[in-house]
Amino acid sequence: MSERYSRQIVLQVFGVNGQNKLSKASVLVIGAGGLGCAALQYLTGAGIGRIGVVDGDSVSLSNLHRQVLYSTADVGKLKAVIASQKLTAANPEIAIKAFPCMINEDNSLDLLKKYDVIMDCSDNFGTRYLLNDACAMLNKPLIFAAVSGWEGQIAVFDNNEHGVRTNYRDIFQNQPGNSEIPNCEENGVIGVLPGIMGTMQAAEAIKLIAGSGQPLINQLLNYNLLDQSVYTVHILPAPAGSYKLPISYDEFKAIHYHPISLGYNKDVEEIDFEKIHDLIDKVPTLVIDVREIHERPSLSIKHIQIPMSVFDFSLPQEIDEQNIVLVCQHGIRSLAAAEKLRSRLPDQKNIYSLAGGVVRWYGQL
């Protein structure tokens, strides 16, 4: 066995047996950002036999504070390509493959089948729910982590010793809309946080593969960097019928995990308040306020209110009006609601979102 791994082979609960298991294992890492950069370096160092790196993004300057595999000279280059070059240099004894593409309903199942353990290092709910559903369908271990601000979450979704397997939908049944939960761009993230969470993901993968310790199976660990506190909760399966997982390739493909990437946004027009008045005057137009009940100021124009929190199940069965205008406070939720509507209504309907929201046109609506 290689001198490279001698310091971990001497560990009694790991040993040559543990190292052999790592060298025979394969891990697919989706996302080579903050979480992925950390996870990938330790998986590579530990000697996982085969590693796949999936990311369709290029390096940008604002990534560098947390995505520590990249240097300033890498700005503009493909993350998956640069990451796999640097990882191969760090450990040429293992096989690292770059997939410089976004994972989607078409390419994910074939790709996931080729790896033993799947690691969700992505940065958006579309990819997270896609990986969750695909891993549940294929019965692949999924190591999930996500960050926000100064806090992180990590969980391992796999069969426990009693054969019970939970998944992300047991915690959060439905995929939140694009604007419901702020991402790192909107909310910010301290650079070291995804480094810690990604390193924890690598630790869970190594434990899971080598059979060491107790991986966080069916548990959600919450980490707070500000006070270094950890709060772990047990995930129980949700009651039957709470949600539906796809059970076939066709069902999986029918779920649109990334509504924007499927082009619905091209069919949603962002408009100003003058255009709303213009539409109302000329053609039957339904204005829907998607703000929560408590949000002010109220609209003075004729409208109905369907708060975003109940939007999915409170829409009218039939909408007679030709034009539908979605309105919210800043124009972000209304755009997400418009995209949802676009995917459900026939193409003949015109769907609009008020750009800048009520705040921008204060006093004029």
Added chain:
Amino acid sequence: MEIDIITFGKISEIIPNGIMSFAAVTDTDELKAILEQRYPQLAGIKYKLALNKTLIQENKPVTDGVTVAIMPPFSGG
């Protein structure tokens, strides 16, 4: 009665962490309703409750001194 409320992420900005007093709460459904009344912004956010470190999947009785965690989903990476 008193309940130890532990909040995470953006929910910490709406609901403070710590012991909170209630006139009477019998179960987690009632607790959710009271919290959403006290903190209306909570009603517009996706969140999950855990009672004494176990996720709540159906209405559960609440007794004095329990710990309730309120967790939102995170998407960042």
